[in-house]
Each structure stands twice: as C-alpha cells, then as structure tokens.
Amino acid sequence: MYGVRNHRGRGRRVAAVGIVAAMALGMSACGGDEDAAGSAGAGKDGKASAEPPAPAAPDEARLKAASFTDGEKAGTYTASEYVLDGPLGDAYTAVPDGCQPLVSLSGEVSDPDPAAEVQRKVDIPDEMLGVSVDVTLRSYANGGAATVMKALDKSGKDCAGGFTEQRAVAAAKYLKVEPAKAPAFAAEADEAKAYRFTILDVKGQQKLYEYLTVVRSGSTTLAFRAEITSTKDIGGVPPEVMAAQWAKFRAAKG
Numbered sequence: 001m002y003g004v005r006n007h008r009g010r011g012r013r014v015a016a017v018g019i020v021a022a023m024a025l026g027m028s029a030c031g032g033d034e035d036a037a038g039s040a041g042a043g044k045d046g047k048a049s050a051e052p053p054a055p056a057a058p059d060e061a062r063l064k065a066a067s068f069t070d071g072e073k074a075g076t077y078t079a080s081e082y083v084l085d086g087p088l089g090d091a092y093t094a095v096p097d098g099c100q101p102l103v104s105l106s107g108e109v110s111d112p113d114p115a116a117e118v119q120r121k122v123d124i125p126d127e128m129l130g131v132s133v134d135v136t137l138r139s140y141a142n143g144g145a146a147t148v149m150k151a152l153d154k155s156g157k158d159c160a161g162g163f164t165e166q167r168a169v170a171a172a173k174y175l176k177v178e179p180a181k182a183p184a185f186a187a188e189a190d191e192a193k194a195y196r197f198t199i200l201d202v203k204g205q206q207k208l209y210e211y212l213t214v215v216r217s218g219s220t221t222l223a224f225r226a227e228i229t230s231t232k233d234i235g236g237v238p239p240e241v242m243a244a245q246w247a248k249f250r251a252a253k254g
Contacts, residue, residue, distance in 0.1 A: 057115040077133070077240065082121055087134045089103070091109065095164040122134075130228065131228050146191075148221055149221070152193050152214055161177075162177070180211055183213065209228075211226045211236050211237045212237075220249075
C-alpha cells in the first residue's frame with residue numbers, strides 16, 4: 001500500500017551562438033520575475049494549479065465528541081464504554097487474509113492504520129443474551145478511509161463463499177457473506193457497505209448470524225457490528241442505533 005516515487009534529473013542544453021544567448025538574457029531580465037511568480041501558482045491555462053490541502057483527519061477528541069457517551073440512549077438501547085481495549089473481535093484475524101476487513105478493521109490487524117479511533121458498546125442492559133452492537137468511529141489520513149472501503153468491498157465479493165475467523169483459542173467458520181440493506185441515511189454519506197454473515201459456531205453445531213455496516217463520511221468511517229448469543233437472525237444492525245450515531249456525528253461535524 002505504499003508507493004515509491006522515482007525522481008529523475010533533467011538534462012540541460014546550452015546555446016552555442018552568442019547573439020542568441022544575449023537575446024535570452026535580455027528577455028529574462030525583462031520578464032523573469034513575473035514569469036517565476038506566475039508559474040508558481042498557475043498552470044498552462046493561467047489558472048491556479050495548486051490543489052487545496054486535504055482536511056486533517058479528526059483526532060480522538062473530535063471523534064469522542066461525535067460518538068455516543070456512556071449511558072446515552074438510542075431507542076431501547078444504551079451505550080457504554082468498553083472496560084478494556086474494545087471488543088475481543090478486534091484481535092481476530094481472517095484466513096485467507098484478504099477477508100480481514102470483514103472481521104476487523106482495527107489497526108492491530110488491518111491496514112491502513114487509523115489516525116484515531118473511538119469505540120462504544122450498545123445493548124439493552126437487562127437482556128443478558130440480547131443484541132450487542134459494537135460502534136466504532138475511525139479517522140484516517142491521506143485517503144485511508146476510502147482505501148478501507150475499497151478493501152471492504154473487495155472482501156465482500158471475494159469471500160462470499162466463506163472463510164475462517166481465527167480467534168485466540170479457536171476458529172469460527174464463516175459459511176456465507178451476503179450483501180445486506182444499507183441504512184436510510186447512507187444516501188447522505190460518501191459510501192456505505194452492509195453485510196450479513198452466516199457463521200458456524202466454534203463447536204461446529206449451530207449457525208449464527210451477524211451483521212456489519214460501515215459508512216464513510218470524508219476521512220471518517222462509522223462501523224456497526226451486531227451480534228446475538230443465540231441462533232436468532234436479528235435481520236440487521238438495529239436501525240435506531242445507527243441513525244442516532246449518524247445524527248450525532250453529523251451534528252458534531254457541523
């Protein structure tokens with residue numbers, strides 16, 4: 001993912017005829033300063049050629065301001081901060097590794113590294129075996145967010161027939177990767193990808209269902225991964241969770 005530029009020197013030609021050299025010196029004396037000033041900020045058509053610098057990726061403080069706060073409500077769901085360093089799934093890897101974006105986009109196991117990251121857990125506290133949603137906001141520098149979405153799209157196609165998720169002490173088999181319905185607000189974003197996973201549990205006995213939706217807005221991605229500790233198909237990431245987080249993100253972005 002890292003490009004290398006080759007720099008080449010330019011040859012110079014020196015005029016051999018004295019009168020031509022004298023004429024050139026006279027012309028540069030008259031217009032040299034003006035031409036230099038013009039060429040620094042203009043192209044051949046006379047218009048400014050320098051592109052404006054890309055906006056800086058939001059830092060952690062800005063992502064926190066745009067994320068759910070501890071105890072914040074989203075319909076019947078409540079957000080909380082992870083006690084440790086985030087969900088266990090962020091340490092999982094995929095086999096083959098081209099399927100990694102479908103497992104985790106954490107900088108620990110996936111490229112490119114985010115410039116900043118904020119994670120929240122969203123669930124219904126009284127439901128011990130209910131739906132749990134990992135909500136992660138990540139910002140990227142140098143077009144990294146678009147690179148992540150491109151890799152995610154490729155993985156969704158290449159890994160549709162399944163792959164293996166390698167966990168700390170076990171492995172889980174993804175039997176199928178299918179496109180899922182994107183949230184209604186995706187039309188306001190730059191990109192959005194949504195998937196439904198059919199997974200065989202680590203004992204190889206039951207089919208489980210998880211959902212992943214990732215939305216990109218500029219240099220930031222908003223990822224929602226929903227799962228449930230049962231064989232129930234929840235039908236998608238709870239829309240009220242995604243809509244509430246998107247609204248807060250947009251408000252913070254201004």
